[in-house]
Amino acid sequence: MTCLREMHLDDLFKFNALVFDPFTEVYRLSFFLRHLAQWPDLALAAVSPDGQLAGFIFGKCLDGLRDHTELHGHVCALTVSSDYRRLGVASLLMNHFGHMLDLKNAWYVDLYLRCSNQAAYKLYCNLGYCLRRVLLEYYPGDPEEDAFDMRKPLSIDVERLTLALASRQSVRLPPDEDSDDDYS
Ligand SMILES: CC(C)(COP(=O)(O)OP(=O)(O)OC[C@H]1O[C@@H](n2cnc3c(N)ncnc32)[C@H](O)[C@@H]1OP(=O)(O)O)[C@@H](O)C(=O)NCCC(=O)NCCS
Numbered sequence: 229m230t231c232l233r234e235m236h237l238d239d240l241f242k243f244n245a246l247v248f249d250p251f252t253e254v255y256r257l258s259f260f261l262r263h264l265a266q267w268p269d270l271a272l273a274a275v276s277p278d279g280q281l282a283g284f285i286f287g288k289c290l291d292g293l294r295d296h297t298e299l300h301g302h303v304c305a306l307t308v309s310s311d312y313r314r315l316g317v318a319s320l321l322m323n324h325f326g327h328m329l330d331l332k333n334a335w336y337v338d339l340y341l342r343c344s345n346q347a348a349y350k351l352y353c354n355l356g357y358c359l360r361r362v363l364l365e366y367y368p369g370d371p372e373e374d375a376f377d378m379r380k381p382l383s384i385d386v387e388r389l390t391l392a393l394a395s396r397q398s399v400r401l402p403p404d405e406d407s408d409d410d411y412s
Pocket residue numbers: 249251252253306307308309312313314315316317318319320340341342345346347348350351352354
């Protein structure tokens with residue numbers, strides 16, 4: 229049975245096979261180190277019975293003071309090894325991530341994904357995430373790619389107030405606006 233545990237520093241030496249997936253966002257080593265140090269409970273590994281890394285999730289918890297939002301979580305990276313897909317591993321990681329944020333009294337979880345990533349879009353819809361807006365040309369590249377900005381209210385938000393501004397509109401983030409993601 230696959231089990232979840234916090235990520236360890238030496239997991240960073242084992243996850244090459246997972247991050248080579250074209251839909252897995254790859255960050256600098258400093259990003260992962262900062263996350264492990266600052267939000268250790270929000271960096272989770274799924275480990276198979278033989279000790280293989282089956283998947284991981286990296287995220288953070290933000291107080292919302294900077295952008296005048298409520299306390300919330302943000303998923304920065306989620307990936308599952310191709311050998312372990314369609315077994316519920318991503319759902320397990322996402323649900324546990326949401327549970328950890330519930331314990332912090334966070335209001336919602338949000339995340340961005342490439343508009344072409346149909347598997348992830350279905351996964352997040354299945355888990356109750358709602359499309360909030362489209363971020364035009366969010367992902368650099370040639371061509372650049374738009375991102376879906378999705379959000380799920382957590383237990384504290386009984387009336388789903390944090391979805392009130394979900395317009396599904398397309399917006400372009402100003403260059404100086406920190407997007408809540410560490411994508412670069
Ligand atoms: C997207 C991804 C994380 C899904 O992981 P997973 O462990 O296979 O997902 P789950 O088994 O929990 O799937 C739950 C549901 O999501 C949907 N889903 C998942 N993968 C799907 C796929 N390839 N096609 C269609 N629907 C899919 C299904 O509804 C599935 O339920 P079902 O298997 O009962 O039909 C995985 O494919 C992956 O790592 N992709 C590459 C990295 C990536 O895209 N990360 C997300 C970036 S935002």
